[in-house]
Structure formats: C-alpha cells, structure tokens
Amino acid sequence: MAPKRKRSASEWKQAGNESFKHGQYGQAAGYYTEAIKIFEKSGLKNPEEQSILFSNRAACYLKDGICSECIKDCSSALDLIPFGIKPLLRRAAAYEALERYQLAYVDYKTVLQVDFNLQAAHDGVNRMAKALIEKDGTEWRKKLPLIPSVPLSNQTRWEMTPEYNLTDTDTKKNIPLREQNGVLPLHKVPTEGEIQRAKALKEEGNEWVKKKNYREAIDKYSESLKFNNQESATYTNRALCYLSLNQHQEAVKDCTEALKLDTKNVKAFYRRALALKELKDFASSLADLKQLLEVEPDNTAVQKLFQDVQKLMK
Template sequence: MAPKRRRSASEWKQAGNESFKHGQYGQAAGYYTEAINILAKSGLKNPEELSILYSNRAACYLKNGTCTECIKDCSVSLDLSPFGIKPLLRRAAAYEALERYQLAYVDYKTVLQVDCNLQAAHDGVNRMTKALIEKDGTEWRKKLPPIPSVPLSQQTRWELMSDNNLIDTHSKRNISSGEQNGVLPSFKVLTESEIQRAKALKEEGNEWVKKKNYRKAIDKYSESLKFNNRESAAYTNRALCYLSLNQHQEAVKDCTEALKLDAGNVKAFYRRAQALKELKDYTSSLADIKQLLEVEPNNTAGQKLFQEVKKLMK
C-alpha cells in the first residue's frame, strides 16, 4: 500500500480559505498553521507567502474575538512584508476592540499612506479621533506613538477590480467588500521627481498668497496637483484663495477633496464651512464646524464661526 501523500503548504492554505468562506474560523486557523509550519521547516525564503498566511490566520482570530493573537500574527506578517494593508487593517481592528485607540489610530493612518482612498481606514481614523478626544481631551495628539513614514516604493497602485475575497489567495492584496465598499480606485505610483516638483510648485503658490496674488497662487497650486493630487494641503491652500476671490463653490470642492485624503483636516472643515456660510447653506456649514470642533474643541476660529452661523440661522 502506497504511503499517503502529505499535503503541501499551498494545499493547506487552500483548505484554510475554503473553511474561512464557510465561517469555520477555528478550523481555517488550524489549516493556516499547518501551511506556516511546512514553509518554516522547508527553509525556503518566501516572506511574502508567509506574510499572507499569518495575515489570513489573523483574520480567523479576529473573527473569533481572539484579538491578542490577531495582533501577534499581524505583527509577524508586517515584519515579513512591511506596510501590508490587510494586516494593518486587521491589527487596527483588534487594537480598537481592545480599546487601545492610540495604536489603532496609528495603524489606520499608516494604511492611508499606502492607499489614501480606503474608506475603511478613513472611518477608522474618525472613530479613533472621537474616542481619543473623549479619553485624552484636546492634548490627545501629543500622546500618540510615532506614525511610520511609508516609503514611496510601498505605496500601492491598485487596479480597478471588484473582487470580494476576504482572504489573500495570491500575491495581489485584495480588499474585501467589508473593508472597502465598491470598486477600488486606480492611480499611479508617484515618482520622487513628481513629488518634489509638486512640493516646489506648492511653495511657489504659498509665496503668491503672502503677496495676496491669489490668482497666481491658484495657478501654482493647480500645477502642483497635476503632479501630486494626494496632497491635502494643496487643496486647502487653493480653497483659501478661492475664498479670497469669492469663488465659494470652488472652495467647497477643494475642501471636499482634501477631506477625502485626510478625514480630520481642520483647515478643510473650517474653509468649507466658511464657503457654505457665504452660499447661505447654513445647515451644512454648521455641520462642518461641529466636525471641526470634535477634532479641536478649543479651536477659537471654529467657535467664533459657530456663533456667527447660529445667528444667521435665527
């Protein structure tokens, strides 16, 4: 009788994927463990595949509420393959469940450096911001651990896709429908020269603002955004110029774009509130001021604008 063939790591991984899809998270975790052990014993250097397996097992632990184990596996996954979106999101969710809000905030913010359009990360940042304000008051930012700086090479170019897989089944990092609603946007990876050119143009725009030449400044900010449209400051700076020129609709658009990139951007909330006030949309203006004051309760300019808009609504 021929000896029974042993399963390969990839077969154990596939078995784990199938179990996970059917909600059998404990069994799936066991299968991923088998795959991890085989790869570890083989001596083959395949950090990306191991990273995926640890991330997948972390997903099982998260589903079962074993948050500490989830955090451990996500950390190993990230050591093997830094700045992976899935392990960062999973670790953030585990930290959040354990009320370790500072660490969750750092992970959510790190995700946004990799892909600034992930709604799950924006929502996480907003939740953590509110939780940290309640916990630590207005000084909450000073108590945060350092947020890692994601190198350009790790910023992911996402292809348009509608894959709803939760588990990483291959080298592409798919995000589930639960983690990101709808289709992932596509944008190119920026080169270092593009980033530097955008920065230089933004600085030129700032110089024109100091001279109160807002039209020239708008031109420079617009040029800057052609090179790098992920710079929220370029949008809020151009919005200031539009406000100064009474182009309030344009200011609203720019602030909205800035908030897509940075959900807690105080300048974007304030300037959009100003523009909406001038457009006589007082309800929306007040909503933005309230958001601003949730982030910075002692913001005197926001408090003053709040009172102005409240008077106008009477």
C-alpha cells in the same frame, strides 16, 4: 499502497481560503497554520506569501474574537511586508476590541497614509479620536505613540477581489499615488521650457476658475503638473476645484502634495481641513486647523471652521 502525498503550502492556503469563505474560521486557521509550518520547516523564504498566511490566519482569529493572537499574527505579517493594509486594519480592529485605543488610532492613521480612500480607516480614526478624548481629554494627542511615516514607495492601492473579500488573495498594484494622479515623479527637475509651459497652463486653469468651470480648470492644472510638479500653488488651485465639485478625497491628496513642497502653505492646510471635515475625519481636520492657528491666530475663517469641527466631534 503508495504513501499519501503531502499537501503543499499553497494547497493548505487554498483549503484555508475555502473554509474561511464558509465561515469555518477555526478550521481555516488550522489550515493556514499548516502552510506556515511548511515554510518554517523547509527554511524557504517567501516574505510576501508568508505575510499573507499570517494575515489570513489573523483574520480567522479576529472573526473568533481571539484578539491577542490576531495582533501577534498581524505584527508577524507586517515584519515580513511593512505597511500592508489588511494586517494593519485587522490589528487596529483587534486593538480596538481590547480598548487599546491609542495603538488602534496609530494603525488606522498609518493605513490612511497608504490609501487615503479607505472609509473603514477614516471611520476608525474618528471612533478612536472620540474614545481618546473621553479617556484623556484635550491632551490626548500628546500621549499617542509615534505614528510611522509611510514612504512614498509604499503608498500603493490594494483592491479586494470578489472571491476572497476578507483574505489576502488579491494582488497589489505597485503604482505610487503620485503616478496614478498623472504627474511626474517628485525628483524630476523641469526644464525652463517645461516651467514656462506649466505656468501658461496654470494661468489658463485660473481663468476657468474665474468662470466657475471647475472641470476645465482641473484639466488645465493636471496638464500643468505633467510639465512641472514643483509648484505648490497648482496643487492648491486644483484642490479648490475638487472642493467645489465635492471631490473631497482628491482635494486632500492635492493639499498634501502642496504641503510636501511648502510645509507652511496656509491655503493647503485650510482646504485640506475643509475636505477632511466633509469626509468626517474630524480629528485630522482639527489637527490642520490647529497648525493654521499657530501661524495665523487672528484668522476668523479658520477660527470659525475650528469651532464648527469641534461641535461635530461632540
């Protein structure tokens, strides 16, 4: 009788995925463990695949309420592939369940650097901010651990597949957000001709804004940025259009780009604060407004918005 063939790591992983789909989380965790053991025993190195296995097993532990093990596995996954959205979100959820709100806040904020469109991370930030205000008062930010700065190369979009919504069987699109927005890489130095072409397009956009035709203005500003993305005013102008059209996430992105170019850009801070308020990320909105008030303490519009956001957080 021929010996029974041993399963490969990918087969154990697939078995884990199937068990997870059917709500058999303990069994799925066991299958992922077998796959992890194969990598450990063989000495083979496949960081991405190993990170997925740890993250998938962490999802099982989280479902079963084994939060300490979930945190360990998420940390292992992130050691292999830094700034993975799923292990960050799962670790944040486990920290939150254990009432370790500061660490959960840091993970949720890190996720938003990777993909600002994730509502789960926005909701998590707001929950943690409220919990920390209740716990530590108005000085809660001073007690936070350092929030890591996510490199631009890691600011990528992950999309869930319908088949395995909660496990890492999806693929990562390695497209930086800056390139997704249709503008040039930051290091690209425009020629004099490109600068002049960008300026003309920006002025056309300004004319459309005066006519309140914001969509046409956005097109002009976007075209301008293809020629010169070193002009912070183009980003803040386009952000104003996005605000007018209630496209708040896009407005936040543009204001963030403007602040990378000009760290004291008043319009960028104010417009981003407005957009964050509409996105219900009140803690981040207040942070922007506080920085603005340090620069312009007598700005009544900023003072009023600050008070409005504070009321919404209560």
